[in-house]
Amino acid sequence: MFYYAYLSCLKNYEFVYTKNIFEHCERVQGGRVIKVIFEGEVSPRKASSVTLIETSEHCILVDTSSKEVEDVIVAELAEIGLSVEDIDAVINTHLHPDHTGNNDLFRKATVYASPNECVEKYDGRLVYPDRYAKFTFTPVKEFEDEEIQVMNTPGHTWGSISVVYGNCIIVGDAAPTKKNLLEDLIPECVDYLAAKGSLKRIKMLGKNVVTGHEGIIHAHELQSSLQESCF
Numbered sequence: 593m594f595y596y597a598y599l600s601c602l603k604n605y606e607f608v609y610t611k612n613i614f615e616h617c618e619r620v621q622g623g624r625v626i627k628v629i630f631e632g633e634v635s636p637r638k639a640s641s642v643t644l645i646e647t648s649e650h651c652i653l654v655d656t657s658s659k660e661v662e663d664v665i666v667a668e669l670a671e672i673g674l675s676v677e678d679i680d681a682v683i684n685t686h687l688h689p690d691h692t693g694n695n696d697l698f699r700k701a702t703v704y705a706s707p708n709e710c711v712e713k714y715d716g717r718l719v720y721p722d723r724y725a726k727f728t729f730t731p732v733k734e735f736e737d738e739e740i741q742v743m744n745t746p747g748h749t750w751g752s753i754s755v756v757y758g759n760c761i762i763v764g765d766a767a768p769t770k771k772n773l774l775e776d777l778i779p780e781c782v783d784y785l786a787a788k789g790s791l792k793r794i795k796m797l798g799k800n801v802v803t804g805h806e807g808i809i810h811a812h813e814l815q816s817s818l819q820e821s822c823f
């Protein structure tokens with residue numbers, strides 16, 4: 593099978609953008625792919641980014657955005673010769689509807705998320721809020737792929753996770769926009785200190801970051817902001 597990608601080996605990742613990809617890409621046989629197939633929007637549509645990762649074991653989507661952008665996702669997958677049936681794993685960074693809206697499209701995929709998503713602190717106790725009852729998912733710790741690491745990045749929600757692949761990290765709403773990372777702006781959260789800590793850990797990794805709703809911020813852009821950081 594051929595993949596459209598800039599990259600051909602595990603140590604040399606590049607992000608492959610949806611926009612203009614076919615003007616710049618080359619076909620690489622057996623190359624691994626990470627591609628942001630939708631960069632996300634805060635407005636007018638509240639829709640998360642969607643990232644495709646093809647490892648040697650899996651064809652993964654990290655987040656599925658909101659229902660309003662279903663056609664865009666299907667079309668972008670088709671552009672690289674994939675159908676919804678080819679996706680065998682969906683990892684949700686968290687369970688908000690603008691990140692899970694198209695989970696149902698991927699009928700052959702196992703959907704993974706953190707069970708901590710279903711936990712909420714209330715009056716000093718842990719409770720399981722009803723609003724998450726509709727979600728069925730497999731605990732993300734059961735996802736096995738040597739090329740992928742999952743990092744807990746709580747704060748925006750209790751069970752927010754980030755997905756690490758090579759020199760990239762996909763963080764969902766631990767950093768919904770570039771400004772969150774560049775200006776140490778804590779996102780909307782259930783736990784301020786946890787969100788602050790997660791943002792710091794993401795920055796310190798020194799990787800390219802796929803934000804929740806504003807595409808990619810590159811490691812070198814973060815580097816200078818880290819030097820100025822008041823964390």
Ligand SMILES: [Zn+2]
Pocket residue numbers: 686688748765
């Ligand atoms: Zn969210």
